[in-house]
Amino acid sequence: MSSLGGGQPGEGGLPPAAPEVEPADQAQVGTDEWVARVDERRAAQKGLxxxxVRGWERLPAPARLIVLLGPFAIFxxxxxxGNLYRYGxxxxxxxxxxxxxxxxVGFAGL
Structure with missing residues (x-):
């Protein structure tokens, strides 16, 4: 037998083969691509x-509630x-x- 061996990697004094590395442009196990691209989606929201949307996300929860319920409070x-009030x-x-x-229906699972 020779010292280099001719069998499987890791046998006969040879180091084991390095694992194959997946390219970065492909989906990888354990990596959520949708979450990884959140900055790209935020940058895509341009204009008014x-x-x-960015202003709404910066508001704290109580301020959002006031903005949503404000029109109903002053209605x-x-x-x-008149008829508008009754129909509303x-x-x-x-x-x-x-x-x-x-x-x-949602709780019943129908």
Whole structure:
């Protein structure tokens, strides 16, 4: 037998073969490509919509709640007891009922 050996790597005094390295442009196991590209997606939001989205993301949660509920809070002060108020109230009731039904059906798994 020779000292170099002719068998498997790692036998006969030869070092084991180095593992193959995957190219960086291919998907790798354990790496989430969607998360890795978050900076690219943020940079892609340009113009007025990008400014609005970035501003919305910077707001703390209580400020977001105020921005969303603000129009509903001032609605009764800017309308009168006419048809608009009545139809708006009925629309809100139907929307709440629809959300409640959606939650019940979701919990039931239907």
């Amino acid at each position: 919509s990008g400014v609005v 009764p002060f800017i309308t009168n007891e 109230l009925l629309t809100l009731i139907y929307a709440l009922l629809a959300m409640g039904l959606n939650v019940v």
